[in-house]
Amino acid sequence: MALNNLLQIILDNRERKLIDIFSKKKDKILLQTKQLDVADIIITNEIAIERKTGFDFVVSIMDNRLFEQLLRLKDTYSTPILIIEGLNDEVFDNTGMKISSIYGALAYVSYKLGISVIPTRNINDTAIVIERIAIREQIKDKGPIISRKAPKGLSIEERMSFILEGLYDTGPKKAIQLIYNFKTPYNVLKAIKHSFVIYTKTGNPKGIEGPLSKIKGFGHNYLDRNKELIFGIKKVNKEIL
Amino acid sequence: MALNNLLQIILDNRERKLIDIFSKKKDKILLQTKQLDVADIIITNEIAIERKTGFDFVVSIMDNRLFEQLLRLKDTYSTPILIIEGLNDEVFDNTGMKISSIYGALAYVSYKLGISVIPTRNINDTAIVIERIAIREQIKDKGPIISRKAPKGLSIEERMSFILEGLYDTGPKKAIQLIYNFKTPYNVLKAIKHSFVIYTKTGNPKGIEGPLSKIKGFGHNYLDRNKELIFGIKKVNKEIL
DNA sequence: CTGTAATCTTTATGA
DNA sequence: TCATAAAGATTACAG
Numbered sequence: 001m002a003l004n005n006l007l008q009i010i011l012d013n014r015e016r017k018l019i020d021i022f023s024k025k026k027d028k029i030l031l032q033t034k035q036l037d038v039a040d041i042i043i044t045n046e047i048a049i050e051r052k053t054g055f056d057f058v059v060s061i062m063d064n065r066l067f068e069q070l071l072r073l074k075d076t077y078s079t080p081i082l083i084i085e086g087l088n089d090e091v092f093d094n095t096g097m098k099i100s101s102i103y104g105a106l107a108y109v110s111y112k113l114g115i116s117v118i119p120t121r122n123i124n125d126t127a128i129v130i131e132r133i134a135i136r137e138q139i140k141d142k143g144p145i146i147s148r149k150a151p152k153g154l155s156i157e158e159r160m161s162f163i164l165e166g167l168y169d170t171g172p173k174k175a176i177q178l179i180y181n182f183k184t185p186y187n188v189l190k191a192i193k194h195s196f197v198i199y200t201k202t203g204n205p206k207g208i209e210g211p212l213s214k215i216k217g218f219g220h221n222y223l224d225r226n227k228e229l230i231f232g233i234k235k236v237n238k239e240i241l
Numbered sequence: 242m243a244l245n246n247l248l249q250i251i252l253d254n255r256e257r258k259l260i261d262i263f264s265k266k267k268d269k270i271l272l273q274t275k276q277l278d279v280a281d282i283i284i285t286n287e288i289a290i291e292r293k294t295g296f297d298f299v300v301s302i303m304d305n306r307l308f309e310q311l312l313r314l315k316d317t318y319s320t321p322i323l324i325i326e327g328l329n330d331e332v333f334d335n336t337g338m339k340i341s342s343i344y345g346a347l348a349y350v351s352y353k354l355g356i357s358v359i360p361t362r363n364i365n366d367t368a369i370v371i372e373r374i375a376i377r378e379q380i381k382d383k384g385p386i387i388s389r390k391a392p393k394g395l396s397i398e399e400r401m402s403f404i405l406e407g408l409y410d411t412g413p414k415k416a417i418q419l420i421y422n423f424k425t426p427y428n429v430l431k432a433i434k435h436s437f438v439i440y441t442k443t444g445n446p447k448g449i450e451g452p453l454s455k456i457k458g459f460g461h462n463y464l465d466r467n468k469e470l471i472f473g474i475k476k477v478n479k480e481i482l
Numbered sequence: 483c484t485g486t487a488a489t490c491t492t493t494a495t496g497a
Numbered sequence: 498t499c500a501t502a503a504a505g506a507t508t509a510c511a512g
Contacts, residue, residue: 047352061483062512064390071387081352087360096512101483103359103366104373108483111288111322111357111374118344118351119328119360125344132345133352158387159470163407165389166400169490171508172388184473186430193427200499207491217506219491229400232425373483390509488509495502 007134009043012036015051021127029131038069038076043134048077051126054087058095061105070115081116081133082109085126160185168225174217181215189230197223248375250284253277256292262368270372279310279317284375289318292367295328299336302346311356322357322374323350326367401426409466415458422456430471438464 006029011018013033018041022031039048050073052060060066073080084106092099110117120126161175163185170178182188195210197220205220212218227233247270252259254274259282263272280289291314293301301307314321325347333340351358361367391403402416404426411419423429436451438461446461453459468474 066483067387079352084360089362092362098484098512099366100369100373101485101512103361103370103483104377105483107359107370107373108377110359111320112377114357116352116355117358117360118348119325119358120344121330121333125340128341129344129348132341132348136345136349136353156470156473159407159409160473162387162389163404163470166391166404166407168400169508173507184471186434186471189427189430202499204500206499217491221490229397229404230425230427232397232401388508393510484512486510486512489507491504491506493502493504495500497498497500 005139006030007131007138008032009041009130009134010034010036012040015040017123018051018127018130021124029134038072039080041130043130044137046077047079047081047133047137048073049081049083049130049133051083051085053085054091055095057084057087057105058091058097058102061101062097066105066109070109070113074113074115079116081118083118083120083126083129085120086122087119164188168229169222170226177215177217182211192223192226192230195223247271248372248379249273250282250371250375251275251277253281256281258364259292259368259371262365270375279313280321282371284371285378287318288320288322288374288378289314290322290324290371290374292324292326294326295332296336298325298328298347299332299338299343302343303338307346307350308354311350311354315354315356320357322359324359324361324367324370326361327363328360405429409470410463411467418456418458423452433464433467433471436464 008030009022010032011022013019013035015033019031019033022029036042040051041049043049050069057066060069070080070082073082087106092102095102106117109115118129120129157176157179160179161172164170164175164178165172167175178188178191179185182191191211195208195212198206198209200206207213208218208220208223212223249271250263251273252263254260254276256274260272260274263270277283281292282290284290291310298307301310311321311323314323328347333343336343347358350356359370361370389407391400395403398420401420402413405411405416405419406413419429419432420426423432432452436449436453439447439450441447448454449459449461449464453464
């Protein structure tokens, strides 16, 4: 598609500044703008770039947007790239986030999520990086990309756990325990249905009985709250069901 | 107790400054120094880190040492990491290398070579990154557990919807529709269980029948994918259940 | 993401 | 054996 030796770059139409910069290079770059869902810049079918300023990066950590965005990027493109622009003292000092948290997130994205992180100083540098990548992929030897560690879309088990994390008092740990013990989300709900609180003679909750009682870490409170959530009833006696 | 929570970090004995920094944390970190051949810092058998100041980085590009080093790192450890420290104006202005060349090399290392690049401002930040990686690999859960936190202050209906948003192709809209029609999450799963795909004589999916067919927007794809997710079975024929 | 507070389950203890 | 208190583990929340 690339006529002559024109570089083809697709930009999200909200990236005004980048559009301006590349517009001035019409002799080199064939610019295309559209509303993009999962990335900010697309170089090829395989390579897409998310651009974040240092400030954006930190803010998106706090509201949990970062992880979600990057996972989608990773799901959609085999070579996802994050350009992080101007991660400087100003960002570290003024966002109120702990330094260790920022670097923890950065390290996580880079080596655990397997997303290629490229730091730049400012938007002009960002434009340079984008152009270099486009040149390499579209003009130079399109040498193979050395594969990273196993591409990690959500497995079905992870996805199953994901559902259960909607329950009260249920984080990743408990969710995984439940799937491990009962195999499927539906079985988990059935297990909850068939478990009951045991009371002492004086009427105090003593523990639980039923399928759920075989796993540690699930008590009467867990049962009560989640039965209401799943079945829409406040209290359940064995006799009623 | 304390002994078990010690982080173990192996440093090349030429990394004097890092050794100094970590030496002051003897209560947390078990430091080991030795002459290392292919990395500067070793976290586990799989994870090793090359540390380069911005200046070193540029110089090693020029004398062709960079790629040789990093390729060896990559050959030896399955998760190679490059910490690039203080890649700032001073480096870009005073090394005499073209900006685009520096970024070209950086991009190449990151997305083409598949080495995890993590930028830091200075050696103290570098130490933080190393410590975070060690914590994640040596203390926290091995497999990265993904979690989704429910927004706080949800009503029970909202919370019910949130559970269903763990299903495939189910966002807020479909989740609310489902709760509105079936009242509780458990009923929704039962409705999915008792809904089935209808096929044409030629074996093509035609639509669905059962409780779910009464609502618009839920087709055979939705049914197939989510039955697998909820019940752990790839395909369900009416006859089997 | 991290670090801390809050919450829940389990174990220990005394009546 | 039951009821309360302390300990241990996990989740929720704020930055």
